Amino acid sequence: MPGIMIQGTASSAGKSTIATALCRIFSDDGYSVCPFKAQNMSLNSYVTKEGLEMGVGQMLQAQAARIDPSAYMNPILLKPTADRIVEVLIEGKPYGKLEAANFNRLKPQLREMLREVYIRLASSYDIMVLEGAGSPAEINLND
Numbered sequence: 001m002p003g004i005m006i007q008g009t010a011s012s013a014g015k016s017t018i019a020t021a022l023c024r025i026f027s028d029d030g031y032s033v034c035p036f037k038a039q040n041m042s043l044n045s046y047v048t049k050e051g052l053e054m055g056v057g058q059m060l061q062a063q064a065a066r067i068d069p070s071a072y073m074n075p076i077l078l079k080p081t082a083d084r085i086v087e088v089l090i091e092g093k094p095y096g097k098l099e100a101a102n103f104n105r106l107k108p109q110l111r112e113m114l115r116e117v118y119i120r121l122a123s124s125y126d127i128m129v130l131e132g133a134g135s136p137a138e139i140n141l142n143d
Contacts, residue, residue, distance in 0.1 A: 001119070001122035001123070001128060002126065002127050002128070003036075003122065003127060003128035003129065003130055004022065004127070004128075004129055004130065005130040005131075005132060006018050006019045006022070006129070006130070006131050006132060007132035007135070007136050008132065008134075008135060009135050010134065010135050011041075011133075011134050011135075013135075015131050015132060016057040016060075016061070016131060019035060019037075019057075019061055019129050019130075019131040020035075020057075020060055020061045020064045021064070022129050023035055023061045023062075023064040023065035023129050024064040024065070026065070026126075026127050026129070027064065027065045027066050031125075031126040031127050032065075032067075032124075032125045032126045032127075033065040033067075033125060033126065033127045033128075033129060034062075034065060034067065034073065034121050034122070034124070034125040034127075034128055034129070035058050035061030035062055035064075035065060035073050035128075035129050035130075035131065036058075036073055036074075036118060036121060036128050036129070036130050036131070037055060037057065037058050037073070037074050037130070037131040037132075037133065038074075038075060038076060038114050038118070038130075038133070039075075039076040039077075039078065039133050040055035040057065040058070040074050040076070040077050040078065040133060041077075041078040041079075041080065041086070041133070042055050042056065042057070042077070042078075042079065043079055043080065044056040044057075045077060045079065045089075046059035046069060048068075048069055048070060048071055048092065049068065050071070050092070051092075052070075052071035052091070052092025052093060053071065053077055053089050053092050053093075054069060054070070054071045054073060054074040054077060054092055055074045055077055057074075057131070058073040058074040058131075061073070061129065061131075065129075070121075071091055071092025071093075072091065072092075072117050072120070072121055073121070075090065075091050075092075075113065075114055075117045076088070076089070076090060076110060076114070077089040077092075078103070081097060084099055084100045085097055085098070085099055085100075086098060086100070086103060088103060088106075090110070090113070091113075091117070
C-alpha cells in the first residue's frame with residue numbers, strides 16, 4: 001500500500017495544501033490516488049452524496065485526485081462546540097458531544113476502525129496521501 005504522509009510543526013502549517021497538490025500531481029501522472037486524514041478538527045465540514053460529514057480539506061483533496069469524496073477519507077471529525085468540548089463524528093455520523101478527556105479515553109477503541117478503513121481504501125488505490133493532524137511532536141504543548 002504505497003503512500004506518502006504530510007506532517008507539519010503545527011496546525012495551519014500548510015499540510016492540507018501540500019496534500020491537495022500531491023493528490024492532483026499523482027492523478028495527473030496517471031495514478032489512482034486517495035486522501036486520508038484519520039482525525040480532523042474543524043468546524044468546516046462537507047456533506048457527501050450519502051449524507052455523511054467529512055472535513056472540507058479532504059473533500060478538496062478528493063476533488064484534486066478526481067474521485068468522489070467519502071467520509072472514510074476522514075473517519076473521525078471533531079467539531080469544537082465549547083471550551084474543551086467537541087462534537088464527534090465517526091465515519092461521517094454523529095457520535096455525540098464529549099469533553100476532551102472523554103474523547104481521549106475513546107481513542108483506543110477507534111484504532112481498529114481506523115486501521116480497517118485505511119486498509120479498505122488503500123486496497124482500491126495506487127497511492128494514499130495521508131495528512132497528519134497538528135504536529136507529530138506537539139511542540140506547541142510544551143513549555
